[in-house]
Structure formats: structure tokens, C-alpha cells
Amino acid sequence: MSRSLEKIGQQLVSAVVVMFGLYVVAKVYMAGQFILALICLAVLAFGVFVYTSSRAYPYRYLFPGLMATLVFVIFPIVYTFAISFTNYSSRNLLTFERATEYFLGQTYMVEGGQSYAFTLHRDGHAFRVRLEDEQGDVFVSPPLALYKGPIIVEANAPVAGDAPLAEPVDTKVLISYLPNLKLVSFQLPNGHLLSVTGLRQYGAVSKLYKANADGSLTNQQDNSVLTPNMKTGYFETSSGEQLTPGYTTQVGWSQYTKIFSDASFSQPFFRIFVWTVTFAGLTVLFAFSVGIVLAVLMEWEALRGRAFYQTMFFIPYTVPAFISILIFKGLFNQNTGEINQILEMLFGLHPSWFSTPILAKSMLLIVNTWLGFPYMMVVSMGLIKAIPSDLYEASAIAGAGPFTNFFKITLPLIAKPLMPLLISSFAFNFNNVMLIILLTGGRPDFLDTKVPAGSTDLLVSFTYRIAFEDSGANFGLAAAISTVLFLMVTVLSLINMRLTKVNAQEAR
Amino acid sequence: MAVVLDKSHRWRVVLAHIAIIGFICLIMFPFLMIFSISIRPGNFATGSFIPQTISLEHWALAFGFSYQGADGALLEPQFPVLLWLWNSVKVASLSALILVVLSTTCAYAFARMKFLFKNYMLNGLLLLQMFPSVLALVAIYTIFDRIGNYVPWLGIESHGGLILAYTGGIAVYIWLIKGYFETVPVEIEEAAKVDGATAFQAFRYVLLPIIVPILMVVFLLAFIGAINEYPVASILLKSTDNLTLAVGVKNYLYPQKYLWGDFAAAAILSGLPITVVFLFAQKWMISGLTTGGVKG
Numbered sequence: 001m002s003r004s005l006e007k008i009g010q011q012l013v014s015a016v017v018v019m020f021g022l023y024v025v026a027k028v029y030m031a032g033q034f035i036l037a038l039i040c041l042a043v044l045a046f047g048v049f050v051y052t053s054s055r056a057y058p059y060r061y062l063f064p065g066l067m068a069t070l071v072f073v074i075f076p077i078v079y080t081f082a083i084s085f086t087n088y089s090s091r092n093l094l095t096f097e098r099a100t101e102y103f104l105g106q107t108y109m110v111e112g113g114q115s116y117a118f119t120l121h122r123d124g125h126a127f128r129v130r131l132e133d134e135q136g137d138v139f140v141s142p143p144l145a146l147y148k149g150p151i152i153v154e155a156n157a158p159v160a161g162d163a164p165l166a167e168p169v170d171t172k173v174l175i176s177y178l179p180n181l182k183l184v185s186f187q188l189p190n191g192h193l194l195s196v197t198g199l200r201q202y203g204a205v206s207k208l209y210k211a212n213a214d215g216s217l218t219n220q221q222d223n224s225v226l227t228p229n230m231k232t233g234y235f236e237t238s239s240g241e242q243l244t245p246g247y248t249t250q251v252g253w254s255q256y257t258k259i260f261s262d263a264s265f266s267q268p269f270f271r272i273f274v275w276t277v278t279f280a281g282l283t284v285l286f287a288f289s290v291g292i293v294l295a296v297l298m299e300w301e302a303l304r305g306r307a308f309y310q311t312m313f314f315i316p317y318t319v320p321a322f323i324s325i326l327i328f329k330g331l332f333n334q335n336t337g338e339i340n341q342i343l344e345m346l347f348g349l350h351p352s353w354f355s356t357p358i359l360a361k362s363m364l365l366i367v368n369t370w371l372g373f374p375y376m377m378v379v380s381m382g383l384i385k386a387i388p389s390d391l392y393e394a395s396a397i398a399g400a401g402p403f404t405n406f407f408k409i410t411l412p413l414i415a416k417p418l419m420p421l422l423i424s425s426f427a428f429n430f431n432n433v434m435l436i437i438l439l440t441g442g443r444p445d446f447l448d449t450k451v452p453a454g455s456t457d458l459l460v461s462f463t464y465r466i467a468f469e470d471s472g473a474n475f476g477l478a479a480a481i482s483t484v485l486f487l488m489v490t491v492l493s494l495i496n497m498r499l500t501k502v503n504a505q506e507a508r
Numbered sequence: 509m510a511v512v513l514d515k516s517h518r519w520r521v522v523l524a525h526i527a528i529i530g531f532i533c534l535i536m537f538p539f540l541m542i543f544s545i546s547i548r549p550g551n552f553a554t555g556s557f558i559p560q561t562i563s564l565e566h567w568a569l570a571f572g573f574s575y576q577g578a579d580g581a582l583l584e585p586q587f588p589v590l591l592w593l594w595n596s597v598k599v600a601s602l603s604a605l606i607l608v609v610l611s612t613t614c615a616y617a618f619a620r621m622k623f624l625f626k627n628y629m630l631n632g633l634l635l636l637q638m639f640p641s642v643l644a645l646v647a648i649y650t651i652f653d654r655i656g657n658y659v660p661w662l663g664i665e666s667h668g669g670l671i672l673a674y675t676g677g678i679a680v681y682i683w684l685i686k687g688y689f690e691t692v693p694v695e696i697e698e699a700a701k702v703d704g705a706t707a708f709q710a711f712r713y714v715l716l717p718i719i720v721p722i723l724m725v726v727f728l729l730a731f732i733g734a735i736n737e738y739p740v741a742s743i744l745l746k747s748t749d750n751l752t753l754a755v756g757v758k759n760y761l762y763p764q765k766y767l768w769g770d771f772a773a774a775a776i777l778s779g780l781p782i783t784v785v786f787l788f789a790q791k792w793m794i795s796g797l798t799t800g801g802v803k804g
Binding site for chain 2 (some may be wrong): 024026028057058059061062064065066068069071072073075076079080083088102156237241294297300302303305309312313314315316318319320321322323324326328329330331336339370402408425427428431433434437438460463464467470475478479483485486488490493495497
């Protein structure tokens, strides 16, 4: 009994899930995204297959997780590649269809056309507009919400028996609703189209552009023609002038040629690349050096209180990085920062950490070493523990000191298993966007570049700034640089996997 | 250890202690400073490192109370720190929960079942987890912008969208849990199946209770990861009340409006609980990873 109930429950739940899926598909389809709707439908069908067919049983466990990976990891990567071949940016944001729609929505005032005095009347929460032309003919709109537009509304002559309009709103209210009214056009029974032309006046307008079969637009006012240029992503006049808004279009490899051959892009790109490698390399070197020394000390049995020391050393790792980075940002502040106060007191120095490139770079390395050494310490300690202690006993009998022990026994023995960890640490710092954005923001900026780029920018913070901080929001260029970065990270990862595999085989 | 000790050995120990304590002072300096800054009055007060006058204004503001300054001026809290902390905790716990569910079921299939493309998928996941999401930021932004056109609570400016974005980072946890599954002998489930349990029942009632420790570890790892995540959160969330802590606190230190003292109190207030969770988790994670399913 309870079993059959459970079964009915299960079937109900699956029915609801499938219905919801179909609802989403329908909604996406109605929004005009045919391909997206098709993809959603395919995913849904695959889901239904997986959860009903007994042959696909293992996939029932995999489906949700793999879907998440597919949608939020693999798809964004592929999509990044795709964007890198377009001119997608804040100036070329719309699709071609939406840009065309925008131009077709433009109107101009008809010369010698009638003008209509208007008043705005409350109707409950809505508003009605009363229009009166020079001959005294009156037209009234239906109740309007006056939220966002743009819309075209029919206004008709009032019919006898209609409820009378409320008193017109006062000027203050009228002014506050004027921006919304500007989005509303009225279509009169005689075919005239009206738009707001003044505070109390509507005027006859006409559509500015007419669409032609080949995609170009004809200006009705002066009969000039706008042709869409699929290379630049703009509608252009015959003299080549570009009209905003532009639209997103395929530009082939031009983002990549920009990075590698246009000097104003390639110059900063290579400078930043060199710094990125230097930064990641030095960070790993410094953090590892500090970490391994501490790890060796923590494994030295003559030292008491090691557990306490170890906890203290680990604290920088446990504090959320976004907080410690900001603490350092304040402490390094040139005028009010505590570090400069101490330096001033002791040595009379007053370094400008944020405006001198070399100092800003040193500051980043100091902070990142501070953030990174605890991890290196913990990892090294684990590896040192695995070294058989009779090796050290033998070396002690041979009269070796601690330095000989370190360089001849400890370091060579842990180097190999440590390598993959050092490489992933390198890869992590190669892409350490949070540190850069929070501490220096990439500044001090180069003065000779087209796009904002700074001497402490890593490649990844450079793309972050191009896409999200620069006012141009050049997504296409950012995606192209990201693609290059993807290739670099892939190479690093493959080397790493190779090394890990070799280590695992040797351990066998 | 039977090592011959010479005379200089004791000096070396003492020297090591001194060096270590010096180093600890150095690495703890920022935290001591930030505490001192949080209890001294004013946002620009400079001078002594041990504050002469103690003022709780920054702490009151951090907790969201207004404060009457020494000159009688009313100071209002500038930023909702506690709300940001709540946002962070909310997003992190929900995304960690989803990650645990998704990665456990996947890991079970990978550890116990045979199916097509299994090894390709496993290696693919291993490679994928090496790509940081920050490389696909432009695409992620565009995707959530589009999703938001249809489903506003999953678009830009929504916590739902951020949680979804975080569920993509599942690969590393699948590998972790799969490794743990493999330490549990297959016989345990086979015995359950002999007793008439279905595959799902064997998974749900027999295997799952055994692997609770690793699930806690994965939850904590995912939780801490989400709390500390900056790039994705910074592009998906914009309005002040919506921010997570990682994105919010930097607002204290804009050059035009530099609230050093307020930042100090807010940083301690919000950072301390997270640090405590991390320290607690550290201990827990090590013991969780070392105890297997079969106890002797």
C-alpha cells in the first residue's frame, strides 16, 4: 500500500518536473530564441530518456552533475572562444535585428503638421491623455500605466456616456512623467502618429526610416540610405559615417591580430605577459623558500612548542584573502599607512608604494608571499615526514651539518613529488585576479597605451579591466586574450598531469 | 633520535626560537595593527600604535548602530556589513549543499558503475578543474545576462544566478569523493543487494551513512571556496544590498572616501567567524580524510 503510494508520488514529481521543463522551453521559444529553445528541449528529452530507460541507469547519477559542468564550465569556455571572433562590446551590444528595430522606431516631426495640446489625467493608478487639435477636435487615450515604453497607443474621439476625465494633473506631476510620456506615441483614427514635442504639446511625427529588402534603411526625410556594414558592425551613411548603436558581428581573427600586431595593443600585452610570468614565478619561489625553511624547523624535534608555532604560521592562510589583501592595501597607503609611518620613524623613508612601478611590484610580491607560504609549509611538512629518518642519522654520523642535510637529502627527495604542486601554484598565481584587482587595480598605468593597462596588471586582470572596468567594455578583445590564456593554462595543466602520472608510476 | 649533540646545538635551538618568534611578530603585525586601528577614534587618526583613547565608534557602526561622535555629530553606518556577511553565508551554504549532492551522485557512478566514455569523462573533469572560471568571465556575464531576461531570479544581480555559477566547480569534488568511495569495500553494498536492496537503496541507506565524513569535508571546502570567491561575484552583483562580503568590503577603501577605521572593525567582525570556521574545518578535514569506512 505505502509502496504504491510512494510510486504514485514519484510519478507525480516527475510529471511536475517535465511540465516545468516544457514550460521553460515554451517561454524561451516565445521569446524568439529558437536555437536556445531547441537546445533546452534536447536536454529535457535526454533527461527523460536517462530517467526512464533502464539501459541508461548509471547516467541517472551523472546527469545533474554533468549538466552543471556542461552549462557552467564547458559552455562558457566554448562561448568565450566564440565571442573572441566578434566585436561584442558596449558599442556593439545589440544583435543586428535589435539594432534595425531601433532605427525603425526613430521618428521625425512632420513639417506643417498639426500640433495637439494635451493634458494628463489620473484614472485610478493609471493615467489618460487628452489631446485637442487646433480645430477643437478631442481625442482620449485608454488608461496607461506609464512605466517603460516605447509603445504606440490608439487614441480615439471620446464616446458619449464615457466616464468624465479627472482634473488634469498639475505641472509638477506632469514634468515628472514627461520622460515616460516621451516613449508613448499615439495613433489617431485619421492615421496620424503623434509624439511629445513640448511640455503641453504633441505633434504629428512620421517614421524616420523605411526598411529595404537588402537590409539597408532609407531615410524618409532626406532620402539618404543607411547601409549595414557587416565588417564594422555599424549602419553607415554613404559618406562612411557610423551611426550608433552598432550591432555585434563576426570579425574573424581581427581581435587576435590586434593583440599580436597592433603596437598599441601588443606592446602592453607582451610587457604584461613578462610581468605575469615573473610574478607567478617569484611568488612560487618566495613562498616556497619561506615555507620549506619553516617546514624543516617544524620537523626539528629539539624545538619545543612546535604545535603552537605551526598554528600561528597557518593563520595567514585561514583569514579570507579578500580581507587580508585589503588590510595590506591600507597599511601600505603612502600618506596614512602604518608601514610608511614606521619606515619614516626608523629610516626617514617615505616610499610611494602605489605610484612607483617597481615598488608596487615588490609590494605585490611581499603580500602574496605572506598569503602563500603557509600552504607551502603544510605541503612540505607532509613530504618531509615521509623521508626515512635513518638517512639523517647516517649523515649525522658522517658529520654533516643542517645545511648539508637540507641541500643533499631533504630538497632532492621532496623535489619530485613537489613539482606538480609548484606548477599548480604557478598556474593559480598566473591567474590571481583577486590580488591585483583588490590591491593595486593594475596601477600605476602605462601612459602610452590605447586600452588601460598598468605595470602591475596580470594578463587576467588586464582582460578583467578591458571587459568590466574600461568604459568601452570590449568583450570581444577580452575574450580573445582569455582564449590565449586558456591555451597557456592548458599547456601548464598537461605538463602537470604528465608529471603527476610519472610520479604515480614511480611510486608503484 | 640517536644523534650526537655538540655544544653549539643548544645555541642553535635558542636562535631558532628567537627567529621564529620574530617571524611570528612580523606575520601577525597586520592583524595587531588592524585591531588597534579599529578601536582608535576617527578614520584618519594617525600617531601612536597603541591607541591612547579607546573609542568604540567603528565597532558600533560595523554592527549597524549609529554613533554620536565626541563633537556631537551623528555618524551613520556607511555599509551594511552584517547583511553582506549574511549574503555570503547564504550563497556559500546553498551552493555548497548543491555541490555536495551533485558531486556525490556523480562520484558514486564513477566509482561503482561501468558505462560508456567513463575514463574520458574522468580525465576531462580533471583537465577542466584546472581552468579558473575567471578566464570565462565574459561568457559567464553574457550567459547570466541572457538568462535574466527570461528568469529574473537567476540573472545578473541575483543570488540564485551566483549559486548556479558556483555549481559548475564540481569536478575537483567528484574526484575527492570518488577516491573516498574506493576505500569502502564493495562487499558492503553487495551484501545489501543480496538482501534485496535496489542499487539506489544500497547507495542511499548503506553507502551514504558511511561517507558522511567526506561529505562534511566537501561541504566545508565548497563553503570556504564560495565565501572567498571574488571575480564572478564582482561581475554578477552590483547593488550595495546585494553584495557578498568579498565584493563589498573593498568599498571602504575608495580613495575618495577612505574609511580606514570603519574598515578595520568591519574586517574583524566579518573575517573572524570565517577564520574560525576555517581553523575548525582544518582539524576536521584532516581527521575526515584519514578515517576510512572500515574501522578495525
